[in-house]
Structure formats: C-alpha cells, structure tokens
Amino acid sequence: MPRTPRNIILASQSPQRRQLLSDAGYDFAVIPPSAEAECGICSRETPPEYAARLACQKAKSVARSLPDGIVVGCDTIAECQGLILGKPRDERHAREMLELLRGREHRVYSGLCLWRRPCDAMAIDVAVTRLQMDTLSDAQVQEYVNSGQWQGKAGGFGLQDRLGWVHVLDGSTSNVVGLPLELLGRMLEQLDKR
Numbered sequence: 001m002p003r004t005p006r007n008i009i010l011a012s013q014s015p016q017r018r019q020l021l022s023d024a025g026y027d028f029a030v031i032p033p034s035a036e037a038e039c040g041i042c043s044r045e046t047p048p049e050y051a052a053r054l055a056c057q058k059a060k061s062v063a064r065s066l067p068d069g070i071v072v073g074c075d076t077i078a079e080c081q082g083l084i085l086g087k088p089r090d091e092r093h094a095r096e097m098l099e100l101l102r103g104r105e106h107r108v109y110s111g112l113c114l115w116r117r118p119c120d121a122m123a124i125d126v127a128v129t130r131l132q133m134d135t136l137s138d139a140q141v142q143e144y145v146n147s148g149q150w151q152g153k154a155g156g157f158g159l160q161d162r163l164g165w166v167h168v169l170d171g172s173t174s175n176v177v178g179l180p181l182e183l184l185g186r187m188l189e190q191l192d193k194r
Helices: 015-023 047-063 091-101 138-147 173-177 181-192
Strands: 008-011 028-030 069-080 083-085 105-117 121-133 166-170
Touching: 008 015, 008 047, 015 028, 015 173, 047 069, 047 105, 047 121, 069 091, 069 181, 083 091, 091 138, 105 173, 105 181, 121 173, 121 181, 166 173, 173 181
Parallel strands: 008 028, 008 069
Antiparallel strands: 069 083, 069 105, 105 121, 121 166
C-alpha cells in the first residue's frame, strides 16, 4: 500500500481513475475540473505535449479554489499514425477510431500534473504505453460500438473491458486504463521532497 500524502484531490470525473486510485490504496477526494479545462487540440502540439497541457489545465482548475492539498490532474489520449484520438463524440466517431487502430501499433499517453497548494509547487510528466490491436473484423468493431463501452474512453476502447484484442507491448497497463500509477507514485515522492 502506498504511503498516502495528506489531502489528495483527484481533478477528474473518470470512474476508471477513481477506481485505480482506490484499488492502489490511496485516500483521496474528487473534485471535477471546470469544462473549460478540457479545451481542444492545438495543431502545433505533439501528443505528449497535448496530454500534459490538459492535465495541467485540469489540476490548475481545481487547485485555484483550494486552500491546501495535492491536486492530481490527468489526461489520457491515444495516438495512431500521428493522429491524436481523444474520446469519441458518437458511435460513428468511435467506429472510425477503431477502424484506424485495428491491426496497428499505437500509443496511449497520459499527462500527469501534481499541483500542491498553498505553495503552488507543481510537477508534470507523461507516461507512454505501446499497444497492438488485433485485426478486427467489421462485425467485431460494430459489436463493440453497439455495446456502448467506447463511451468516455480515449481511442474509443477500454483495456479494462478485457476483450483480448488489445495487447500491451511496452509500458504501464494502468496508463492505458487512465492513470499511470507507477509514475504517480514517483511524482508524489519527488513532490514530498520539495
């Protein structure tokens, strides 16, 4: 069980992130960031820069209203062939993402920002995981889209759905689910030393 710093606040509405933190033994509160904290893609950003910026915006959105604590902001995206894949807007968008990913290697990036109040010490880093998706049939893609499990998931799929057709080649499995726990632990330790 991790040594839990006092007053961790998760700046997220993600049930996957809450579950990962809870399963890892952290005590924390949840305060969702403002809608403005999730502003869109800047065309000049690389996938890691984009994920880091959104994580920082989420942490800042929550931290500015708190007297103390460590705010954890995280944003997870998928990237395939240079295209950033966030959360699908609808079924058609989810299908397009899955059709792009099937049979291909791709990456999942999670930007992680820790913002300590009241001193406003901040740490930002990015985890990357390489994945390979099986070559899915049109019927498999449509079945998954019809299931609705793609909703709220970067790249339109969830490793936690245990479908067996997405394989981790290198990196953190918890990163793919939405929160890189290994990186979080290291960053909390470093922030404690400041």
